[in-house]
Amino acid sequence: MELTGLFFYIVSLLILGGIYALLCLALNVQWGMGGLFNAGIAGFYGVGAYTSAILTTAASGRHLGGFSMPVPMGLVGAAIVAGVTGWAVARICVRLKSDYLAMASIGIAEILRLVFVNESWLTNGSLGVSRIPRPFADFTTGRMSDVAFLGFVWVIVLLVYVATTRLYDSPWGRSLRAIRDNETSASAAGKNVEKFRVQTFVIGCAVMGIAGGLSAHYFRFLSPTATDPLLTTFLVWVMLMAGGSGNNRGAILGALSIWTIWSVTEIFTNRLPPEWATRSSFIRMLLVGLLLQVVLQRFRAGLLPEKSPPVRFRKD
Amino acid sequence: MKKLTTLAAAALMLGTSSLAYAETKIGILMDITGPIANFIPPLQNAANLAVKHVNDQGGLLGGEVVAVYGDTTGTAQGAVDAAQKLVNIENVPIVMGSLMSGTTIAAAEAAIIPAGVAQISPTATSPAMTDLQDDGLVFRIVPSDNYQGEILAKMVLDEGLNKVAVTYVNNDYGVGIGQTFMEAYKAAGGEIVAENKHEEKKDSYRSELASLAKGDADALVVIAYAGDSGGKIVRQSIEGGLFDKFVGTDGLRDELLIQNVGADALKTSFFSSPTSPAENPAQKTLHDAFNAEYGEGADKAFVDQTYDATFLALLAVEKAGSTDRAKMADALREVAMAPGEKVGPGEWAKAVALIKEGKDIDYDGASGSAEFDENGDVGGFIGKFVVDGDGYKQIAIVE
Incomplete structure (x- = not known):
């Protein structure tokens, strides 16, 4: 192992870690703050990914567009389309009690996945969208473009972190937590529960869309294999639970630590004796699963538990 | 628990790396878990058979060759992550794989091409592979759909x-x-x-x-x-x-x-x-060797292609004479394409001898003759x- 290799591996780890951090922050708005059980992350992630890919690629006969727009425009588009999709879904499902919302959102993610696979005029179906540009593509080549992309991803993570932290501390965020903890009393205090929930859902979905767009630009190629629920829905839930639901720093920490464990375990399982080689990938899944069981059983509040924002009074 | 696993794994890592001197690694990227998991075991055997043939007949670059597997989990995220580990941590000069077009292209675009590593896929048939901007690094040995x-x-x-x-x-x-x-x-x-x-x-x-x-x-x-x-x-x-x-x-x-x-x-x-x-004796040779080693499974889908792609990757490293990534794509073309003395599956010692004499070789495998066009595609x-x-x-x- 040489040092440059290690450096670029860490870069790639942090890029995907950053994308997961965005997904976790988004889920934290929906679940940690709003108590909405969204189990359809993959769907909104996919909507964002395809939107950004279609907006930024060069014109192609294989799918809708490309519109050759700059990458930031693609990401804005991803947030808008994923947000609007989230709004439509929220209008229908958000009144459902938590576990029913989970079922409904799994179903919606599956519907969206089938749309990606089948509507080939839109997405080129299972053959996928290729030649998706990266930001700063003109200034960097080869592996250096990963480094530039790393910066790009983490600037967005930082912006979303600042925004969600402000939201958490705002009157809006406090009302949301009141609704999460006791819906009836919040509604008795005059809060419009449904409106708050729809807003929460839309904000979360828009950020998930941005995360999807970023992965499309990172992979430079997008096909339905990128919207696998194991890696885009359930892993994100585990990350948020491990990091600390309700805590934005916990969300980022959970994303980074779980992704690192997920990725690094393969380096070790690859060093098992050869007769285990064919099984090592499955052993790795087993180890990761065990580890997560321990985390969920022993550290239920997560690495960084939720801390309620302080109550401040204006001093005259 | 976490500490214990890490320690155990670290111990394993130390244990094996101290044994291995002058070993050469090649990367093998497969969709081991995920939607096509049931296709994989015979294909892992096929890749291992190619590696075994090399190690039994004198090894690669004078030492052992080790196949390092990366599991794409059948998803783009997993493919990119596994490929990054192969090219950066394991530092392999060439990657064989992966099998699904979606994971192959994502791994190539985000990890393998930027690192300047050559890649040869046994089964990715997507037409999008043809016009990848790959600096001539990505090959496949099945015809495009x-x-x-x-x-x-x-x-x-x-x-x-x-x-x-x-x-x-x-x-x-x-x-x-x-x-x-x-x-x-x-x-x-x-x-x-x-x-x-x-x-x-x-x-x-x-x-x-x-x-x-x-x-x-x-x-x-x-x-x-x-x-x-x-x-x-x-x-x-x-x-x-x-x-x-x-x-x-x-x-x-x-x-x-x-x-x-x-x-x-x-x-x-x-x-x-x-x-x-026409008559291809190479296929029979491979199937006999495969069944002798593993008992059955030589007729399973993509076994021929996987063996050939692995063997070609190994030949390319031997031809290049070192693990210098920059030489791999050219070396791969030289060993795979005519003209040259014909080499078939399992004929590693013969191939190495020919390379040492400075002769050009042309591998004709069980799945075809692997004559690449300028896009790294085969007509076949x-x-x-x-x-x-x-x-x-x-x-x-x-x-």
Whole structure:
């Protein structure tokens, strides 16, 4: 192992870690703050990914567009389309009690996945969208473009972190937590529960869309294999639970630590004796699963538990 | 718990790396877990067999060769992550894999091409592979779906079938071949009376078949896997008396199909499949070696391609004479392409001797002769197969 290799591996780890951090922050708005059980992350992630890919690629006969727009425009588009999709879904499902919302959102993610696979005029179906540009593509080549992309991803993570932290501390965020903890009393205090929930859902979905767009630009190629629920829905839930639901720093920490464990375990399982080689990938899944069981059983509040924002009074 | 696992793993890592001196690693990227997990065990055996042949016959660059596996989990995220580990942590000079087009392209675009590493896929058939901006680094040893689709159209028309119904499985394999087939078939004057894209893993395809049978077609073209939807479609159309003549591709050309519906029912059907020119002793050599080592499984799908791609990757490293990444793509072209002294599966010692003498070699494998064009694609030969007893017989080759 040489040092440059290690450096670029860490870069790639942090890029995907950053994308997961965005997904976790988004889920934290929906679940940690709003108590909405969204189990359809993959769907909104996919909507964002395809939107950004279609907006930024060069014109192609294989799918809708490309519109050759700059990458930031693609990401804005991803947030808008994923947000609007989230709004439509929220209008229908958000009144459902938590576990029913989970079922409904799994179903919606599956519907969206089938749309990606089948509507080939839109997405080129299972053959996928290729030649998706990266930001700063003109200034960097080869592996250096990963480094530039790393910066790009983490600037967005930082912006979303600042925004969600402000939201958490705002009157809006406090009302949301009141609704999460006791819906009836919040509604008795005059809060419009449904409106708050729809807003929460839309904000979360828009950020998930941005995360999807970023992965499309990172992979430079997008096909339905990128919207696998194991890696885009359930892993994100585990990350948020491990990091600390309700805590934005916990969300980022959970994303980074779980992704690192997920990725690094393969380096070790690859060093098992050869007769285990064919099984090592499955052993790795087993180890990761065990580890997560321990985390969920022993550290239920997560690495960084939720801390309620302080109550401040204006001093005259 | 976490500490313990890490410690145990670290101990393992130290244990093996102290044993290994002068070992060369090559990267093998496969979709080990995930949607095509059931295809993988014989393919891992095929790759391991190539590595074993090398180690039994003197090794690579004078030392042991170790295959390092990366598991894509069948997803783009997993593919990129596994490929980053292969090129950065394991520091491999060349990567064999992966199998699905989606994971192959994502790994190539995000990790392998930027690192300047050569990649050779045994089975990725997506047309999008042809025009990757890959600096000549990405190769594959199966023809693009475009190619097989066009040849299939020609084959069907030559058979005198001017009206067909088409059904294809909704994944990159089925859609790729299905759409090029239909375009080429219509362009050449054929008529498609009904077409249908179906999902895998259903129990009944009778409603799809009912609408396909309406147009009074001469035959049903089935582009799907025998172990899944393809086999069921053929069986259910025979049971329902809807079609009696089928045209299939390599996915359907499987002994399993004959076992399921019987050779009699397939008398008038034919199949297209990538093949090697005329008599190919290399395939028999490989299958004998494979079954001697693992007992069975040599006839499983993509075993030939996986062995060939691994063996070619190893030959390229030997030819380059070092693990210098910059030399791999050129070395791969030199060992794979004519002219040169012919080398077949398992003939590692012979190949090394020839390389040492400074002679050019040309590997002709079990799956074909691997002559790359400027895009790293192979044209290859498509064979026409019919059922013969419990197996298939090649009756013609179309180039």
